[in-house]
Amino acid sequence: MNARPILHVVSLSGGKDSTATLLVALELHGRENVRAVFADTGNEHEVTYEYALDYLPGALGITVDVVRADFADEFATKRANLARIAAGEPESAVYGSREFMYAWTPEAAARALELLRPTGVPFLDLCLVRGGFPSRKRQYCTEYLKTRPLTEYALARLEEGHSAAWSWQGVRIDESDSRRDRLQGTGACVRSFEVAGGGLFIYRPILRWRVEDVFDAHAVAGIRPNPLYRQGMSRVGCMPCINAAKVEIREIARRFPQHIERIAKWEELVSFFHLGTQGHTGAGSTIHAVVEWSKTTRGGRQYDLLADAEPATACASAYGLCE
Numbered sequence: 001m002n003a004r005p006i007l008h009v010v011s012l013s014g015g016k017d018s019t020a021t022l023l024v025a026l027e028l029h030g031r032e033n034v035r036a037v038f039a040d041t042g043n044e045h046e047v048t049y050e051y052a053l054d055y056l057p058g059a060l061g062i063t064v065d066v067v068r069a070d071f072a073d074e075f076a077t078k079r080a081n082l083a084r085i086a087a088g089e090p091e092s093a094v095y096g097s098r099e100f101m102y103a104w105t106p107e108a109a110a111r112a113l114e115l116l117r118p119t120g121v122p123f124l125d126l127c128l129v130r131g132g133f134p135s136r137k138r139q140y141c142t143e144y145l146k147t148r149p150l151t152e153y154a155l156a157r158l159e160e161g162h163s164a165a166w167s168w169q170g171v172r173i174d175e176s177d178s179r180r181d182r183l184q185g186t187g188a189c190v191r192s193f194e195v196a197g198g199g200l201f202i203y204r205p206i207l208r209w210r211v212e213d214v215f216d217a218h219a220v221a222g223i224r225p226n227p228l229y230r231q232g233m234s235r236v237g238c239m240p241c242i243n244a245a246k247v248e249i250r251e252i253a254r255r256f257p258q259h260i261e262r263i264a265k266w267e268e269l270v271s272f273f274h275l276g277t278q279g280h281t282g283a284g285s286t287i288h289a290v291v292e293w294s295k296t297t298r299g300g301r302q303y304d305l306l307a308d309a310e311p312a313t314a315c316a317s318a319y320g321l322c323e
């Protein structure tokens, strides 16, 4: 049997960079050889869902596939461990000598068991199984919510018989000062083409484009950018993204307070899950505290809710999956 031709898989976030990347892929390889894939975090703005899953498919004559991270295995493991503690086994027998921030009592474990179930919202499920929210310095959300499901999608296409799959990623060095600082001259992250292995290749065609080029590509193709850019947003992704700038948090709170309230409810659920464990004080930053801070003139420039001492991973957003 002849191998099917190379498939070009574009990771589409609904942001300007991934949309420009999709336009280049379609121009060069045609609809029949391109698949657009949207990794749904369950934490996007409704405008982004409409743009990526309705407007772009209609305007470009394509379908957009959707992938969602699934944490069923992690929930099952965590529930099994909690059940053992609730039944009276010491935590050390369940987890060995690993050290945790909070110590489970049997009562807290029994109560957590009642709460700990998949919600079907990937971002919230990730927070529940990890016992907290990601932060700018612990940016595992990109890996779990986007990189892994998108890679699995590309590998599944290879199993369908394509000779190779190119994963197109809309990362740009100039997308932000911090990305420029992290990517310039750091080696692997700045390459526009990489061999991932097993027939999978990584391609970053707009790595050195300027933002003007990105909007020009939209205009030339007759495609309007995500409307959120006209509503005070400089980036499109989770609402809000842990990397959102201070001014952006302020804008989100002013224009889209329902998204702040949604995060506040999720925080309650995730922290409620830990109440009753020894060592949990219930204190800590909340989205409402961050919003208040965003209205002040003090402090840094970015949303950094749960920053800790771990160093930022230089490549965490090098895939351009989280604009």
Ligand code: SF4
Residues within 6 Å of the ligand: 041, 134, 139, 141, 142, 145, 146, 236, 237, 238, 240, 241, 242, 243, 321, 322, 323
């Ligand atoms: S958009 Fe931001 S919060 Fe969402 S997965 Fe990406 S880095 Fe994490």
